[in-house]
Every structure is written in structure tokens, then in C-alpha cells.
Amino acid sequence: MGVSLGHQVGYQVRFDDCTTKDTLVKYMTDGCMLREILTDRSLRQYSVVILDEVHERSLNTDILLGLLKKTPSRGCHGRTLPLKVVVMSATLETDKLSVFLGDCPVFAIPGRTYPVKELFCNLIGPKEKEGSAYVKAVVKMALDVHTNEAAGDILVFLTGQSEIEKACDMLFEKAESIDYRYDVNDRTVEGLLILPLYGSMPTDQQKQIFQPAPAGVRKCVVATNIAATSLTINGVRYIVDSGFVKQLNHNSRVGLDILDVVPISKSEAQQRAGRAGRTSPGKCFRIYNKEFWEKCMPEYTVPEIQRTSLTSVILTLKCLGVHDVIRFPYLDHPEERFILDALKKLYQFDAIDRKGNVTTLGRLMVEFPLPPGLTRALLKSAALGCEEVMLPVAAMLSVENIFIRPGCHFSNRTVITVITTILITVHTFLYFVHKGLPEKQKEAEIMHRELAARAGGSNDFLMLLCIFEKCRASENPSAWSKDHWIHWRALKSAFSVETQLKEILFRLKQRKDFPQETFKGSKSELLRQCLCQGYFTNVARRSFGKAFCTMDGHGSTVHIHPSSSLFGQEAQLDWIIFHDVLVTSRVYVRTVCPIRYDWVEGLLPKLHEIDVYDLSNVAREEVTDEEMARWEKKRVAQKQMETNEDASKKLEKRNDESSITEARARYLQRKQNRFQTKHS
Structure with a gap:
């Protein structure tokens, strides 16, 4: 449109609003759109709402579909014209969506793509559904493509940072042995540029993805699913599809949402393949066989609403006056147990009463773009007048992982293996960068231990507060972050988030019904007591050896993760709270701090005392x-x-x-x- 960003055209994301009163076109996340409806149920300031990427079936998008379906038409609540809703999807079942939205018309817009040849490479089958055999398989396939196919860049799909680093490491070692005079079919290909791509990478490294490779060098990008939907990398002609993705699922074993590695859906596989046909004809090499495709991969991605916690959106619906959340018009109805579990958690956090009605505290909680537990802890600190302690912690827990833990040779250098054109001195230098990895890992580990020690060495939450304060007080925060092996981009985001949360809290504290309490104690004790209000559902008691047992009714055995400052101190601990879990062969808890039993003694009974059917607010006479x-x-x-x-x-x-x-x-x-x- 040829205008400056932030005026006629602007955007709004969770902790950043780049719009003015003159903005005409506004891009925003589905979460922000949901919050807009909280303040204006009929969306009077909008004439058209466009929902894009609906096929991803995010939790907020599914709720938006149900709400927009019920949006008042012209003449209702101040609307002069009916709201127009446009739903855009690359792969979703259009007939199903059309019926849901009142038999609305469907328009098909053909994409400008080139043909892509799709091949099943038979490297893994249904037996390899569990385990990580696919990592070695994609490395083998990527090298086969590099040595056998014509010039053109390669895009490899894996599930997360550790896998990507491992795969890049393997590619680097194997690519070193390639003799480009004999081993490569296309003589114009003289080297391989290996680049990782995942969400928590430093921005300067992410920018390298979009730069063209040197003449004669093939670029190989090893990426998460971010490369399938959120961006386009020019020059990609070949896709190597692992067939797996990390997906948030509710884990009944621990009663929490966990990132699991699962097979992708067939629609996701088609979308990945399409990345090879953006600028020229391409090929997609699927490492799995046809049996894996037919037996292990669903047609479409399971909607997030059917596999994750609904706590935040159920509170939003309640605050919008949707009391009967079980009968809300969902595009795909979630399991009833997920709805009832969300209601139970909201009751435990005092957001709703025993009859399922929203409390004063619940209406305060819905104002924050945070998980309910973290919001509850923040509001407790504000009631005690010590929010300056909790605000930085809430901000740090709302951004990506702040700790840099070197995982492979490319953490600080782009690796190029070019046998015929790069001088031996450069090649040797890169070799030593690769061999110097253990020293970098050790240096980062020592620095992180020092940061933990400065915070007392026994509280991960307090460590986050310490890092936040030390960095902000330094003369050069960016340099401080680099020296201490901290992601500056993540920390910079935390500073912005803290400012936004502070503004919300300041506005809410002007209300007459804002709670006020008093407490005297040290900063550490004050922080832990506030955390107990929001994390008492994540309480565990030491049971035997280094193991702990959760107190949420599941009785799961958990262990403190090695990244915690409390790792190795288990014998001195009795009760702990934790922020999240990581499930491998064991269940690990991360971001941990010790607590006293008397701080949660009055809270723990709330985990078991309520009838969830009362909370659903469905009148018994209305139940069929x-x-x-x-x-x-x-x-x-x-x-x-x-x-x-x-x-x-x-x-x-x-x-x-x-x-x-x-x-x-x-x-x-x-x-x-x-x-x-x-x-x-």
C-alpha cells in the first residue's frame, strides 16, 4: 500500500501493539482477536474479519469460529452494517467448514506453484513410529540428494532444536569426506552450506537462511515446522520430510500439556511438499514408506481444542457470558473431560465459584495474556504490593528459553564444506571451531551455574529474576547477555513483556474491587508464597531417593531436570513447585523452587473437593x-x-x-x- 507501518496499516501481537486510531488494516494474532471480543462483543470497529491459516486448527482460532458464527448482525449492539467474515485455509475440509458457518459460499483460489514429484524412500516404517531413527534417515537422504540431484537448495524437516543440531553435526562430518571430483553428479555443485532453523535461534543467524549461497554452493536448511507455514525460502527445490512434528498434547500421566513427537498428518505432508514448488519444479523425498503413510498418519491434524488444556479459553467464554461451555458451538467438539478439567482448574485458581460463575478475581485474570496459574501468582503479588518481584518472573516465563546451551559446531559460525574451492586454512579453521564445542559447552555451563549461585543456588524462579535485574542494570545489556550465554533477543522480549504487564496491572489496581493483603518477609519467601497461589497444582513431595511424587491426584513420579539449579540437591528438599515438565524415558520437572508445606496446606484440598458437573453450570433439568x-x-x-x-x-x-x-x-x-x- 506504500504507507508507513503503524499508521493506516498496523499489527498487534501478544505483547506489542503497533497501531493508532487511524489504522484501517490491522494484522493480529488469533489470541489478540479473542481479547478484542472481550471488550466489544459485536466488533463494532471492524467491517471485515479475515481468519487466515484456519487449517492449523489452533485453539483460539476454533473458539473464534464459534464466536464469529454468533456475532450480532446489522442493528444489534450499535452495528450499522453486518460483519463480514472471510475464512482462509490451505488444506481444511471446506464442505465441513461451510456447513458450520451456515452454508456459506466457497471460493477456490489456485496457487502459483510448480509441479512437485513426491517419492516414498522406504527408510522407516510403522515399527519406527517410536524412537528417533528418522534423524539418521533424513541425514542419509539429504546427502543422497546433495550428491545425486541437480543444483538447487534442500529443505529438511525435523521436530526441534536438539534434533536439528544433531542432524547438522552429522551432515557436517559426512560432508567433509565428499570428493566433489567424483562423488557429485552435478559438476556445478562444489559445496554444501548447512544452516539450522528453529524458533529460539538468534535473529542474525535466522537472517542467513534467506541469503543466497555462494556460487557453486548448495544450501541445506534443517528446520522445524516453522518453514512449512510461516516463511518461504527462495531457491528450495528439494524437500526431505521426516514425517514427524512436535505437537502439544495433554498428558494424562502428569495432568499437563506436553510437547510430544508425533507423525504429521497427510495434509501437513502435502503442505511440506509444496515448499519445493515455489520457484521451480521440485521433488519431495519422504523418508517413510507407503505403509507408514496409510497406518500412522491421520488425514488432518487433530485440532488443538481436542488435545490441550482449555483453561484460558473457557475463562474467556465465561467472561463473555457463555455459561454453558459444554454446548458452545465448536467446529469439532472437545472431549468433555477437557472442558470439566478446565473448569476444575479455574475453580482451584478462584476464577469461578462452586456454581461455575466468574468471580471478581476471574474478571481480573482474563485481562492478562498469560496462563491462568501464572496470572494468579502475579495478582497475588499485586495484592501484597510486591509486584516488582513477580512481574519480571512472569515476563521471563512468557518468552522463549533464555539460556544458550551450545549444541553443535554451528552455534556461532556458519559451516561451509567446499572441498575444491575453499582454502585449506579456512577449512582447518572450521574444523577447529567444530572441535572446540566441548569447551564452549563447559564455558556456558559454568556461567549459568554462577548466575544460579548469585540467586542463592536453590530457586530457579529467583534465578530468572536475578538475570532480568542484572542485565537491565548493565551498561550494555546485549554484551552482558553474550558474556553470560543468554539469548539477548529473548531477554529483550522479556523487558517488553514486563512493561506491558505492568501497564495492565496499573490499570486494574485503580479498580475499587482490586484485592489488598499484607505480608512481611524476605524477597525470596515472598516470591515463593506468591508462586504457591498459582502453582499449587504443580506441587510435588520427595518420595524416595531423588524422585518426587506429584500431589494433583495423579501421583506421578517426577525428577528434577539436570538444567535446574536444584539438580543434585534433592536430598535436602521436601516439597517443591515447578513450572513445566519434560517427558522422555522419565518425567522431568523444570524451573523449580522449594516451598514449605504450610504454604500449600490450605490450597491442596481444592484439588479434590469439587464436583466438576456443578462447575459446568448446566441445569440438571436441562440435561438430556x-x-x-x-x-x-x-x-x-x-x-x-x-x-x-x-x-x-x-x-x-x-x-x-x-x-x-x-x-x-x-x-x-x-x-x-x-x-x-x-x-x-
Whole structure:
């Protein structure tokens, strides 16, 4: 449009609003759109709302679809014209969406893409669905493409930072042995530029992705799913698809949302393949076989609303006056247990009362673009008048990981392996950068331990506060971050988030109903007490050795993650709270601090004392016979399961080692008695 950003055209994201009263076209995230509806249910300042990337089925987008479906038309709540809603999707089932939106018309816009040849490479099958065999397979496939295919860049899809670093490491080592005089079919290809791409990378490294490679050098980008939807890399002719992605799923084992590695859907696979046909004809090499495609990959991505916590959006719906959240018009209805679990958590955080009605505190909580638990802790600190302690912590927990932990050779250098054109001195230099990795890792580890020690060495939350304050007080925050192996971009974002949260809190504290309390104690104790208000659902008690047991009713065994400043101090701990978990062969808790039992003693009963069906605010006389039968069936099934568990425990007790030993002794005694009786 030829205008300056922030005037006629602007944008709004979670912690940044670049618009004015004169803005005509506004780009925003689905979360921000949801918050707009909180303040203006009929969206009077908008004439058209365009929802893009609906096929990604994010939680907020699905809720928006339900709300926009019910948006008042002309003449209602001050609207002079009906709101127009345009829904855009690359792969979604259009017929289903059209029916949901009242049989709205469907328009198909053909894309400007070149043909892409899709190949199944048969390197993995359904048996490799679990495990990480696909990492080695994509490395092999990428090298095969490099040596056998014509010039053109390669885009490799993996699931996360650690995998990408591992794959780049393997590519670097194998590419060193290529003799470009004999091993490469296309003689114009004389080198390989290996570049990683993931969300937490420093900005300057991300920019290298879009720069053209030197003449004769093939670029190989190893990326997360960010390269499938959020950006386009020119020059890519070849896709190597691992067939996996990291996806947020609710883990019933720990009662929390966990990032799991799962097979992608067929629609995602098609979208990945399409990245090879943006500028010229291309090829997509799928490392999996046709059986994996048919048996392990769903047609479409499971909507986020059917696999993650609904706590935040249920509170939003409640504040919008949608009391019957079970019967809300969802495009795909979530499991009832997810809705009831969200209601239970909102009650535990005092956001709703026992009848499911929003409390004063709940209406304060919905103003913050934070998870409810973190918001509850922040509001507790504000009530005590010590928000300056909690605000930086909330900000630090709202941005990407701040710690730089060198994982491979390219963390500070772009690696180019060009046998025929690069001088041996340069090649040797890169070799030493690669070999110097352990020293870099050790240096970062020592620096992070020093930062933990400055914060007392026994509280990860306090460590985040310490880093925030030390960096902001330094003369050169960027240099301070680099010296201490901290991501400056993440820390800079935290400074901005803290400012935004402070503004929201200042506005809310002007209200007459804002709670006020008093407390005297040290900064560390004050912080931990505030955290208990929001994280008492994440409480664990040491059970044996270095293991802890969660107190949320799941009774999961968890361990402190090695990245925590409390790792190795387990014997001195009794009760802890934690921010999140990482599930591998074990369940690890991260961002941990010790607490006293009396701080959560009055809170823990709330984890078990409420009937979630009361919280759903569905009048019993409005409940259909079918729903009552379903609820009763669930209760009977639960009772049967508990009975089976009791029987199983009894069986386990009978079969444990001591019981077997005792039984064997009794058998031998009876045998001896019979022998003595026979020969007496």
C-alpha cells in the first residue's frame, strides 16, 4: 500500500501493539482477536474479519469460529452494517467448514506453484513410529540428494532444536569426506552450506537462511515446522520430510500439556511438499514408506481444542457470558473431560465459584495474556504490593528459553564444506571451531551455574529474576547477555513483556474491587508464597531417593531436570513447585523452587473437593436423558476401574518378591512335614 507501518496499516501481537486510531488494516494474532471480543462483543470497529491459516486448527482460532458464527448482525449492539467474515485455509475440509458457518459460499483460489514429484524412500516404517531413527534417515537422504540431484537448495524437516543440531553435526562430518571430483553428479555443485532453523535461534543467524549461497554452493536448511507455514525460502527445490512434528498434547500421566513427537498428518505432508514448488519444479523425498503413510498418519491434524488444556479459553467464554461451555458451538467438539478439567482448574485458581460463575478475581485474570496459574501468582503479588518481584518472573516465563546451551559446531559460525574451492586454512579453521564445542559447552555451563549461585543456588524462579535485574542494570545489556550465554533477543522480549504487564496491572489496581493483603518477609519467601497461589497444582513431595511424587491426584513420579539449579540437591528438599515438565524415558520437572508445606496446606484440598458437573453450570433439568446416561456410565466405569486397580494391587502384593519367598518357604515346610510323617 506504500504507507508507513503503524499508521493506516498496523499489527498487534501478544505483547506489542503497533497501531493508532487511524489504522484501517490491522494484522493480529488469533489470541489478540479473542481479547478484542472481550471488550466489544459485536466488533463494532471492524467491517471485515479475515481468519487466515484456519487449517492449523489452533485453539483460539476454533473458539473464534464459534464466536464469529454468533456475532450480532446489522442493528444489534450499535452495528450499522453486518460483519463480514472471510475464512482462509490451505488444506481444511471446506464442505465441513461451510456447513458450520451456515452454508456459506466457497471460493477456490489456485496457487502459483510448480509441479512437485513426491517419492516414498522406504527408510522407516510403522515399527519406527517410536524412537528417533528418522534423524539418521533424513541425514542419509539429504546427502543422497546433495550428491545425486541437480543444483538447487534442500529443505529438511525435523521436530526441534536438539534434533536439528544433531542432524547438522552429522551432515557436517559426512560432508567433509565428499570428493566433489567424483562423488557429485552435478559438476556445478562444489559445496554444501548447512544452516539450522528453529524458533529460539538468534535473529542474525535466522537472517542467513534467506541469503543466497555462494556460487557453486548448495544450501541445506534443517528446520522445524516453522518453514512449512510461516516463511518461504527462495531457491528450495528439494524437500526431505521426516514425517514427524512436535505437537502439544495433554498428558494424562502428569495432568499437563506436553510437547510430544508425533507423525504429521497427510495434509501437513502435502503442505511440506509444496515448499519445493515455489520457484521451480521440485521433488519431495519422504523418508517413510507407503505403509507408514496409510497406518500412522491421520488425514488432518487433530485440532488443538481436542488435545490441550482449555483453561484460558473457557475463562474467556465465561467472561463473555457463555455459561454453558459444554454446548458452545465448536467446529469439532472437545472431549468433555477437557472442558470439566478446565473448569476444575479455574475453580482451584478462584476464577469461578462452586456454581461455575466468574468471580471478581476471574474478571481480573482474563485481562492478562498469560496462563491462568501464572496470572494468579502475579495478582497475588499485586495484592501484597510486591509486584516488582513477580512481574519480571512472569515476563521471563512468557518468552522463549533464555539460556544458550551450545549444541553443535554451528552455534556461532556458519559451516561451509567446499572441498575444491575453499582454502585449506579456512577449512582447518572450521574444523577447529567444530572441535572446540566441548569447551564452549563447559564455558556456558559454568556461567549459568554462577548466575544460579548469585540467586542463592536453590530457586530457579529467583534465578530468572536475578538475570532480568542484572542485565537491565548493565551498561550494555546485549554484551552482558553474550558474556553470560543468554539469548539477548529473548531477554529483550522479556523487558517488553514486563512493561506491558505492568501497564495492565496499573490499570486494574485503580479498580475499587482490586484485592489488598499484607505480608512481611524476605524477597525470596515472598516470591515463593506468591508462586504457591498459582502453582499449587504443580506441587510435588520427595518420595524416595531423588524422585518426587506429584500431589494433583495423579501421583506421578517426577525428577528434577539436570538444567535446574536444584539438580543434585534433592536430598535436602521436601516439597517443591515447578513450572513445566519434560517427558522422555522419565518425567522431568523444570524451573523449580522449594516451598514449605504450610504454604500449600490450605490450597491442596481444592484439588479434590469439587464436583466438576456443578462447575459446568448446566441445569440438571436441562440435561438430556442421553447425557445423564453417559455421565452415569462414566461413573460406573470409573468405579469398576478403581475396583480393578484394587484387585491388581492385591495381585501385585501377592506376587512381589517377599511374598513369593514366604510361599516357597511354606511349601518346603509342608513338604518336609509330609516326609517326616511318612517315615516316622
